[in-house]
Amino acid sequence: MIVLKFGGSSLADAELIRNVMGIIGKYVYNEDEVAVVISAMGGVTDQLLNICKSVADGTGAAENIIRELEKKHLETAGILLPVQKQPEVMAEIMSLCNELSDIVHGAQLLSEVTPRTRDIILSFGERLSAYIISQALKMKIPQTIYTDSRKIIRTDSGFGMAKVDVDTSNILIKKYFNDNKGLKVITGFIASDAAGQTTTLGRSGSDYTATIIGAATDARAVEIWSDTDGVMTADPRYVPDARSIEKLSYHEAMELSHFGARILFPLSLQPAMMKHIPVIVKNTFNPDHRGTLICSESNGSNGLIKGITSLREISIINVEGSGMTGVAGVAARLFNALWHSEINVIFISQASSEHSICLAVMQDEACRATQVIREVFAQELASGLISSVNFEKELAIVAVVGEGMRQRPGVAARVFEPLGANNINIKAISQGSSELNISFVIREADLRKTLQVLHESMFRKK
Numbered sequence: 216m217i218v219l220k221f222g223g224s225s226l227a228d229a230e231l232i233r234n235v236m237g238i239i240g241k242y243v244y245n246e247d248e249v250a251v252v253i254s255a256m257g258g259v260t261d262q263l264l265n266i267c268k269s270v271a272d273g274t275g276a277a278e279n280i281i282r283e284l285e286k287k288h289l290e291t292a293g294i295l296l297p298v299q300k301q302p303e304v305m306a307e308i309m310s311l312c313n314e315l316s317d318i319v320h321g322a323q324l325l326s327e328v329t330p331r332t333r334d335i336i337l338s339f340g341e342r343l344s345a346y347i348i349s350q351a352l353k354m355k356i357p358q359t360i361y362t363d364s365r366k367i368i369r370t371d372s373g374f375g376m377a378k379v380d381v382d383t384s385n386i387l388i389k390k391y392f393n394d395n396k397g398l399k400v401i402t403g404f405i406a407s408d409a410a411g412q413t414t415t416l417g418r419s420g421s422d423y424t425a426t427i428i429g430a431a432t433d434a435r436a437v438e439i440w441s442d443t444d445g446v447m448t449a450d451p452r453y454v455p456d457a458r459s460i461e462k463l464s465y466h467e468a469m470e471l472s473h474f475g476a477r478i479l480f481p482l483s484l485q486p487a488m489m490k491h492i493p494v495i496v497k498n499t500f501n502p503d504h505r506g507t508l509i510c511s512e513s514n515g516s517n518g519l520i521k522g523i524t525s526l527r528e529i530s531i532i533n534v535e536g537s538g539m540t541g542v543a544g545v546a547a548r549l550f551n552a553l554w555h556s557e558i559n560v561i562f563i564s565q566a567s568s569e570h571s572i573c574l575a576v577m578q579d580e581a582c583r584a585t586q587v588i589r590e591v592f593a594q595e596l597a598s599g600l601i602s603s604v605n606f607e608k609e610l611a612i613v614a615v616v617g618e619g620m621r622q623r624p625g626v627a628a629r630v631f632e633p634l635g636a637n638n639i640n641i642k643a644i645s646q647g648s649s650e651l652n653i654s655f656v657i658r659e660a661d662l663r664k665t666l667q668v669l670h671e672s673m674f675r676k677k
């Protein structure tokens with residue numbers, strides 16, 4: 216059994232879908248059992264989000280977007296399917312789009328899109344793409360089955376980013392796979408809660424769908440088909456010399472994806488790691504390339520550092536004051552308050568003098584986060600125990616990741632020396648005790664140069 220997942224950029228139009236169908240066909244020929252997880256066609260989820268936005272803003276654009284989406288999917292079906300099959304498939308596409316219209320009208324009457332309604336609206340992207348592709352595949356592989364993942368993946372009711380109930384999902388998936396033999400074409404991203412309400416796993420969540428299914432069925436591998444030759448040493452848009460990484464450990468891949476590398480939905484490695492199922496990142500536009508193998512072991516001999524990644528539009532907040540030294544609970548109160556305000560903290564560093572705590576959040580949350588912190592420490596601010604809470608914008612975080620750094624002296628020097636030599640100022644540094652990752656904050660304006668300088672010094676061909 217193998218699970219293949221295809222992302223939206225590999226499914227942006229009929230030609231690309233045909234290419235993907237060719238890849239699937241080869242696997243069906245060579246493997247005993249294949250399951251395919253499908254994302255929405257490229258750009259469709261964004262359009263569905265635009266519908267939600269237009270309803271909330273009352274702009275009335277929703278109806279047009281729905282018609283555009285309908286047209287796009289009808290055209291795709293028209294190219295992929297033989298004439299005699301088209302009426303049936305097109306009728307289903309129109310029926311799905313009508314259902315979407317009805318839901319949107321309902322929301323328009325109330326002038327609001329609740330998180331629950333948003334998830335239902337978003338579900339149409341995957342339902343349309345997986346349906347069309349399953350019908351097109353059926354023409355060549357008759358035992359193809361369209362599978363709505365809402366029947367087999369159970370989550371809580373955390374709409375927008377629901378938490379998977381792994382035990383229940385495993386039972387549902389196993390039973391479904393036992394009862395239904397053949398090539399399964401499964402909707403990524405969507406699931407349902409115990410009451411049968413549609414939920415989603417978070418943006419780019421189809422990767423997660425694939426690994427959940429892979430783990431539940433003890434697949435021999437999960438392949439994530441995307442648009443680069445696997446995971447790259449750095450973002451090729453910044454570093455033209457970036458190259459494909461041959462092998463990563465699960466931990467390395469997780470660190471890279473947490474820091475914004477466009478690899479995988481961060482949670483998606485968890486199920487694979489638990490069951491030691493290899494995850495292979497492949498390129499639909501270059502299918503013969505080996506891609507990147509993510510598995511339990513790293514090949515440490517291949518250098519200290521596997522990849523460099525970065526997050527833009529970051530802000531750091533500095534909390535300073537002599538009153539924090541030796542006082543228990545300051546950090547706890549700080550992070551508790553941010554947690555309650557649902558502000559995600561990306562990076563933390565505290566000097567051992569305890570005179571200041573520095574943390575990074577996304578730039579658009581910086582103002583609110585600063586406010587929240589000022590409120591929590593209002594008393595300390597008034598009495599001068601905390602002297603200031605300030606933020607700085609237009610920053611970026613760079614993370615250097617690799618298990619080879621562990622217990623090896625001199626790595627930090629190798630990272631920071633070239634930056635110093637190139638006059639790049641570092642605002643904050645953090646290294647976790649796992650020693651898998653060194654991350655630091657710089658000015659966003661220095662990002663390109665930083666990545667290039669670091670990449671050159673770390674991956675220079677010897």
Ligand code: ASP
Pocket residue numbers: 222223254255260261340403404417418419420421422
């Ligand atoms: N279609 C969803 C998104 O664009 C899920 C995915 O592509 O994995 O976020």
Ligand code: MG
Pocket residue numbers: 222223224254419
């Ligand atoms: Mg995607």
